[in-house]
Structure formats: structure tokens, C-alpha cells
Amino acid sequence: MEQATIMQTAKNPQAQKKDGIPDGKQPRIRRVVAFVGSPRRRATYEAVQELETSLKSHAPVDFEYVFLADSHLGFCRGCKLCFDKGEEFCPSRDDRDSLLEKMTGADGVIFATPNYSFHVPALMKNLLDRLGFVFHRPRFFGKAFTALVAQGIFGGASIQRYLETMGSKDRDSDGTSEDEC
Numbered sequence: 001m002e003q004a005t006i007m008q009t010a011k012n013p014q015a016q017k018k019d020g021i022p023d024g025k026q027p028r029i030r031r032v033v034a035f036v037g038s039p040r041r042r043a044t045y046e047a048v049q050e051l052e053t054s055l056k057s058h059a060p061v062d063f064e065y066v067f068l069a070d071s072h073l074g075f076c077r078g079c080k081l082c083f084d085k086g087e088e089f090c091p092s093r094d095d096r097d098s099l100l101e102k103m104t105g106a107d108g109v110i111f112a113t114p115n116y117s118f119h120v121p122a123l124m125k126n127l128l129d130r131l132g133f134v135f136h137r138p139r140f141f142g143k144a145f146t147a148l149v150a151q152g153i154f155g156g157a158s159i160q161r162y163l164e165t166m167g168s169k170d171r172d173s174d175g176t177s178e179d180e181c
């Protein structure tokens with residue numbers, strides 16, 4: 001079996017224990033959705049399965065996998081209508097809204113991806129691009145978030161930081177917002 005290094009962190013708007021499992025004071029995580037950015041069901045998928053097992057050893061959890069390779073999600077066309085007028089003006093008619101609904105309906109969200117050439121693969125990047133309006137106008141509050149990166153050798157730390165930035169409420173705290181137009 002192929003060896004893969006797995007990197008994983010947990011983010012929650014409120015405090016969490018170091019292992020990412022909420023302590024007794026946290027609202028219990030009942031519904032988790034994992035967005036899997038690998039085109040195949042190998043290391044990344046297996047890592048998410050381990051996380052699922054770990055979570056379920058603490059409490060019952062409704063756990064859903066979204067394999068982006070099986071989703072119908074066209075590339076962002078760059079029109080910015082979602083930013084300027086509203087997401088309903090996006091010219092692409094595909095699975096975007098159903099993926100968004102899955103996030104909305106979950107209280108724990110996982111972005112799981114392999115390292116492809118020191119970044120996320122196109123499947124995962126396209127999801128993030130298509131949800132760009134969410135990252136500019138945050139709407140998900142009070143959810144737990146975890147990023148998980150599988151890789152062969154090297155480069156995953158920056159990918160992990162990138163996904164944490166996308167999934168956390170602290171997006172403005174790394175200074176990158178000053179570069180935005």
C-alpha cells in the first residue's frame with residue numbers, strides 16, 4: 001500500500017481540545033460533511049475514514065462524504081456576478097447549491113485533499129473558487145472545521161495553512177486581506 005503522510009488540524013470558532021474533539025462545554029457535533037478532493041478513494045479517503053471512526057468513538061455522528069470527483073461542478077467563469085450581485089446570478093447551473101446546502105446543514109465541515117504539486121488539486125480548488133463569495137462574505141458561524149492533507153513527501157504544511165485560512169473565521173488575521181482589491 002502506498003505510504004502517505006497525513007496532516008490534520010481542527011478549527012472551531014470556540015475553544016477546542018488539542019485533538020480536535022470538542023469538550024463537554026461545546027455544542028455536540030451531530031452532523032459532519034467531508035469534502036474529499038482526491039480523484040480516487042485512497043489515502044485522503046482513508047484518512048477521513050480514520051477521523052470518522054475517531055469522532056464516532058466519542059459520540060454518534062451523522063457523517064457524509066462528498067467526493068468532488070463525483071460532483072458536477074463547472075469551473076468558475078470569472079464574471080464575479082456572485083460577488084457583485086449575488087450568488088443566485090451565477091451563470092453555471094450545477095451542483096454548487098447542493099454542496100453549499102450540505103455545508104449549511106452540517107455543524108462540522110472537513111476539507112480533505114491530497115497535495116498535488118504543492119497545492120490542492122483542481123477538484124478542491126474549483127470548489128473553493130466556486131464558493132469565493134462565501135469567503136468574501138462569511139456566513140458560516142459556529143461550525144467546527146478541519147483541514148486534512150495527504151501527501152507523499154513534502155509541501156503539505158502550506159496547503160494545510162491555506163485550507164485553515166479558507167475554513168476559519170480568522171481569515172483577516174494573516175494580513176492577506178490588505179492585498180485584496
Ligand SMILES: Cc1cc2nc3c(=O)[nH]c(=O)nc-3n(C[C@H](O)[C@H](O)[C@H](O)COP(=O)(O)O)c2cc1C
Nearest residue numbers: 004038042043044114115116117118151152153154
Ligand atoms: C499530480 C500529483 C502531484 C503530487 N504532488 C505532490 C507534492 O508536491 N508533494 C507530495 O508530497 N506529494 C505529492 N503527490 C503525492 C500525493 O499527494 C500522495 O500520493 C497522496 O497520498 C495522494 O492522495 P490520494 O491517495 O487520496 O489520491 C502528488 C501526486 C500527484 C498525482
